[in-house]
Amino acid sequence: MELSEIIEIVIKLVVGLSILNVWLINRDKNSQWRGGNATNMEEEFKAYGLSKNMMIIVGTLKCLFAVLLLLSLYLFKLELYAALGIAVLMAGAILMHLKINDPLKKSLPAAIFLVLSLIVIWI
Numbered sequence: 001m002e003l004s005e006i007i008e009i010v011i012k013l014v015v016g017l018s019i020l021n022v023w024l025i026n027r028d029k030n031s032q033w034r035g036g037n038a039t040n041m042e043e044e045f046k047a048y049g050l051s052k053n054m055m056i057i058v059g060t061l062k063c064l065f066a067v068l069l070l071l072s073l074y075l076f077k078l079e080l081y082a083a084l085g086i087a088v089l090m091a092g093a094i095l096m097h098l099k100i101n102d103p104l105k106k107s108l109p110a111a112i113f114l115v116l117s118l119i120v121i122w123i
Contacts, residue, residue: 008123011116012069015086019066019113023059033109036100048096062089069120083120090114 023041030039036047045055068082093110 004123008120009073011120012073015113015116016066016070019062023063033106035097035102035106047100058089061085080121083117087114087117090117
């Protein structure tokens with residue numbers, strides 16, 4: 001196995017499992033990365049001016065693409081769709097942080113996942 005393949009596997013595991021952790025386990029918990037002064041995901045989307053329905057749509061898409069990214073460890077054909085979907089959603093997350101004038105620090109996780117998704121596409 002080449003180094004690039006190992007790096008790609010690690011990236012997929014980190015990104016996929018991290019997104020699932022945020023949306024399925026820590027959705028209702030406070031985090032230093034939440035937009036505005038939000039203490040949970042619903043408050044964060046409200047801070048962005050987005051509805052609970054939009055939160056459900058975004059969360060569903062993020063979880064779907066995270067699962068596809070993990071499945072792409074075995075089914076290569078899913079890789080492009082998964083990584084591209086995550087990249088688009090992370091770009092949107094960064095824009096939402098900018099929209100409400102969050103400190104750049106709060107955009108850091110989304111920026112890292114965006115870059116890692118682009119690396120998966122490029123590799």
